[in-house]
Amino acid sequence: MIDLQINGEIKHVDAPDRMPLLWVLRDLLGLTGTKFGCGIAQCGACTVHLNGNAVRSCVLPIGSIGTRAITTIEGVRATPSGASVQQAWLAAEVVQCGYCQSGQIMSASALLTTTPHPTDAEIDAAMAGNICRCGTYVRIRAAIKSAAQLAAMRGTDGDRTDNV
Amino acid sequence: MSERKTPSRTNRTQISRRDFLKVGAAAGGGLFLEFAVPSAGGAKTGVSAGHEFSPNAFIRIDRKGAVTLIMPQVEMGQGIYTSIAMILAEExxxxxxxxxLEAxxxxxxxxxxxxxxxxxxxxxTSIRAFWMPLRRAGASARAMLVEAAAQDWKVEPAVCSTAAGAVIHATSGRRLPYGSLVDRAAQLKPPANPTLKTLADFRLVGTAARRLDTPEKVTGKALFGIDALPPGVKFATLIASPVLGGRVIRVDDATARAMPGVRQIVVLDDLVAVVADHTWAAKQGLDSLNITWDDGPNANVTTEEILEQLKAASLRTGVVAKSVGDVATALNVANRVEVTYQVPFLAHAPMEPMNCTVHVKPDGCEIWVGNQVLTRTQAIAAEITGLPKxxxxxxxxxxxxxxxxxxxxDGIAKSVRIAQKVDGPVKVTWTREEDIQKALYRPFYFDRFEVALTGAKITAWKHRVVGSSILARWAPPAFVNGVDRDAVEGAVNLPYDVPNFxxxxxRQEPPGIQTQFWRGVGPTHNVFVTxxxxxxxxxxxxxxxxxxxxDQLGRAPRLLACLDLVASKAGWGQVLPRRVGRGVAIQDVFGTNLATVTEVEVDEQGEVYVKRVVCxxxxxxxxxxxxxxxxxxxGMIFGLTAALHSEITLAKGRIQQSNFNNYRMMRINEAPKIEVHLIRSVEAPGGxxxxxxxxAAPALANALFAATGVRLRKLPVDRKALAAGKSA
Structure with missing residues (x-):
């Protein structure tokens, strides 16, 4: 048994150390918001946070995680920038098919946590690992910028009550 | 692990009997209008067992006034759930x-x-096909609710109006919500010709209403086919013959059988699947198999061989798709051009890899999947299992x-065949490699042109399209007299005034590879070449x-207006720096007029930077x-991705690309600014x-010519040619 801290809860998982986190989340825990896209860390659909950093869960063996905190799309709303990103995503109508968007939102919220006001170049660098076949890139750029503003406003007000 | 509902805004309840609003007319122009079968009919209204008013197949209203709209088209990102709901809700x-919403x-x-x-x-086709039928469905239901209220109030329906789910009698100030009218309305006959709103009356259609499917897509709650988890489900992945038509000879599965989590090895004639407690164990098991294949007759197919066959076929006379004037005589002039173009096989590579969850029981079969052809899904499963549909x-x-x-x-068929060997439900998930390599592909087309110029006018245009026929396989009734109307769509309807055309x-079918529709279908190829x-x-x-x-768009005023607008918005004619160029392309396909200007920069090594697209x-x-x-x-990003990066090739009968590392996708750092300008119109909706x-590809290629002087007559973009090109 391995204990994993996922979205603030400890989960006991009966799985081999080498098993990638993606399949533990999806097949064993039923957390299907994290998506399978390529299996080789090329597309970013499986992105989750490990202690707030964006990582590709399809190549992350659970035995390497230890006590670090895992956040998935199901829990991102509780992170410093997660709710702002989700709200900005809806306001900009970023989403089309939506399959890659869990990963996009995880990458974007990790970016805003370390870089509250990213430039276009910083957005490109942080988001280039996330493929979107529907081609929502133009709106992702815009939504990250408006999420940055939303997060800044929230920071000022201390207001974290928001509707996604 | 608990069973969950399919997308929670949609209800999986089977609709046992819904009454059909007779479809009056197919909307708009369309690719396949000629083979549209007569509409099924038989109208019957009434209250279903659940005490709901269900005037037609698209609307249910219960006694509490809850409105359920049934979506005849599937949501794959195009926003159709919202657009269909808007049309119904409007009327x-x-x-x-x-x-x-309910699927x-x-x-x-x-x-x-x-x-x-x-x-x-x-x-x-969704809006073109359903625009009028859904307006009638909404208007018919509204008329019945008005009639029910008018009866209750003993007034004429004409003095009643509706707003926000209620009937209103303005002079008396009375108001009845739809839910209170359900029982009475269900006794009424639907009107033969319900009055539709005029365009001026629209309050919802034409507005940028929020999408209905997206809130659950930003929280991870939305359920795609790959997220289905019926109770007791097992997880499988598969490998089909690496060569089309190949067969399994022998499988050494000793290692796999000993792996923890692996439950079963399913060996079929043309594929092997491993069933396990989770997808990772299935994949580990699959990787450990030692499979001996008989590659069959396609063992040595190469792209080069296929191209040679297409080239040879392009020298044959084809079946006439359209002919106007006397092209042979008109070609007999001095300023005559003969060129060939070609476009490659392409994979679709949707972000959700192919998957299908199936439970085959002795007396039934249950399938969880996202698919664009639901009745075909049902039919293929019935055929394989021998069950009634x-x-x-x-x-x-x-x-x-x-x-x-x-x-x-094809994926449903494979999954059902695997599931027949499995006790209980099984989710079959394709690896990305399997998704890209064992698919059906956009056809490789080869085009031969002979055209004549007289002054600055095109006076003769002869275009021979060579490629496989998707329609002949996918919709045989639409393959008429040897012409694949999809393969020539965008070619036969060239918008220019050409007197001899x-x-x-x-038709040239390639060996060792199957072809199918790919976003943009025939026009994606034909608009590029023309x-x-x-x-x-x-x-x-x-x-x-x-x-x-x-100067040659006399027959196409709407397209001309698009061209003028895009030229103005793009700043066409401005002086540009060295190795920066703009290209224009125009088209009238899918019932939609579109003009595009794309701006590119090309560096000395031939690398392409798409800077701006204006539509x-x-x-x-x-x-x-x-x-x-x-x-x-x-759509533009999808087309640019293919033009810049994509090509499926074969060697030894095998697809050589396998995953996003060697079948590249455009990423955010390569994505241009895109500006879209809409022209207001009262014409029928287009696609x-x-x-x-x-x-995407023609505007890009024309921009690359403007930047470098290099004309690209095949895709994807050849960066070596651009590096060698002279600067504009």
Whole structure:
């Protein structure tokens, strides 16, 4: 048994150390918001946070995680920038098919946590690992910028009550 | 692990009997209008067992006033759930925010696409096909509710109005919500010709209403086919023969059988699957197998061989698709051009890899999948299992990218065959490698042109399209007299005034690879080859590419307006730096007029930077302008991705690309700014899912010529040629 801290809860998982986190989340825990896209860390659909950093869960063996905190799309709303990103995503109508968007939102919220006001170049660098076949890139750029503003406003007000 | 509902805004309950609102007319122009079958009919209204008012197959209202709208088309990102709901809600007069959406079950009689002839989502037809039928469905239900209220009040229906889910009698100030009228309305006959709103009355259609499917897509709650987890489900992955038509000879599975979590090895004639407690164990098991294949007759197929066959076929006379004037005589002039173009095989690579969850029982079969052809899904499962169709239950899911790939049922067939060997439900998930390598592909087309210029006018145009026929396999009734109308779509309807015009089609099926629709279908190929050649002719005539086109659009005023608008918005004619260029392309396909200007920069090594794309679009009446813009943006990225990066090739009968490391996708750092300008129109709605994709490659290629002087007559973009090119 391995204990994993996922979205603030400890989960006991009966799985081999080498098993990638993606399949533990999806097949064993039923957390299907994290998506399978390529299996080789090329597309970013499986992105989750490990202690707030964006990582590709399809190549992350659970035995390497230890006590670090895992956040998935199901829990991102509780992170410093997660709710702002989700709200900005809806306001900009970023989403089309939506399959890659869990990963996009995880990458974007990790970016805003370390870089509250990213430039276009910083957005490109942080988001280039996330493929979107529907081609929502133009709106992702815009939504990250408006999420940055939303997060800044929230920071000022201390207001974290928001509707996604 | 608990069973969960399919997308929670949609209800999986089978609709046992829904009454069908007779479809009057197929809307708009369309690719396949000629083979649309007569509409099924038989109207019967009433209250169903659940005490609901269900005046037709698309609307249910219960006694509490809850409105459920049934979606005849599948949602794969194109925003159709919202657009369909907007049309119904507009005529029904209910607030969009209050409706519940439900995916239609497989039923061709109730949910056939009037343009395509059966229950299918594709070809940018959804709004064209359902615009009028859904308006009538909404207006009919509204008329019955008004009639019910008028009876209650003992007034004439004409003095009643509706708003936000209630009937109102203005003079007396009385108001009855729809829910209170359900029982009475259910006793009424639907009107034969319900009065539709006028365009001026629209309050919802034409607004940028919020999408209904997206809130759950930003929280991870939305359920795609790959997310289905029926109780007791096992997880499988598969490998099919690496060569099309190959067979399994022998499988050494000793290692796999000993692996923890591996439950079963399924060996079929043409594929092997490993069933396990989770997908990772299945994949580990599959990788450990030692499979001996008989590659069969396609063992040595190469792309080069296929291209040679297409070239040879292009020298044959084809079947005439369209002929006007006397092209042979008109070609007999001095300024005559002969060129060939070619476009490669392409994979769809939707972000959601192919998958299907199936439970085969002795007396029934249950399927969880996202698919564009639900009735075909049901039919193939019935055929394989020998069950009657009504014993095959299909739970349709949101689709994580279709692009045409899910117009086929090859993956469902494989999954059902695997599931027949498994006790209990099994989810079969394709690896990305399997998804890219064991698929059906956009055809490789080869085009031969002979054209003549007289002054700055095209006076003769002979175009021979050579390639495989998708329609002959996918919709045989549509393959008439040897012409694949999809393969020549965008070629036969060239918008220019050409007095002598001749288009032929030569069917040439490649060995070792199957072909299918890919976003943009025929026009994605034809708009590239024709608009590239028109650009060549403009330069040959010494004319500006925009004015060369303007002068020959006498029959196409809507397209001319798009061209003028895009030229103005893009700043066409400005002096540009060295190795920066702009290209223009125009098209009237899918019932939508679109003009595009793309700006590129090419460095000395031939690397391409797409800086800006400007589009002007007239797609007739717009249901949701933000969705139109989003589809043009996304379609453009999809087309640019293919033009810049994509090519499926074969060697030794095997597809050589396998995953996103060698089948590259455009990423955010490469994505240009895209500006979309809509032209207001009262014409019938056009399709919008695919025009952007068709526009991408020709505008790009023409821009690359402007930047470098290098004309690209094949895709994807050849960077070596651009590096060697002279600067403009």
């Amino acid at each position: 029904l007069d209910v607030r969009l925010e209050t409706v519940t 239609a079950p497989p039923n061709d009689a109730l949910y056939r696409n009037p343009v395509l002839g059966f229950q299918v989502t594709g070809g940018s 009504d014993k095959v239950i299909v739970h349709n899911h949101l689709i994580g990218g279709g692009f045409g790939r899910r117009l086929e049922v 001749h288009v032929e089609y030569v 608009e590239s050649l028109v650009d060549e002719l403009a330069h040959r005539a010494g004319k500006d590419p925009v004015s060369f086109r303007r 002007a679009v007239d797609c007739g009446i717009v249901v949701n302008p933000d969705t139109v813009v989003a589809q043009i943006e996304g 919008i899912g695919e025009p952007g994709t068709a526009a």
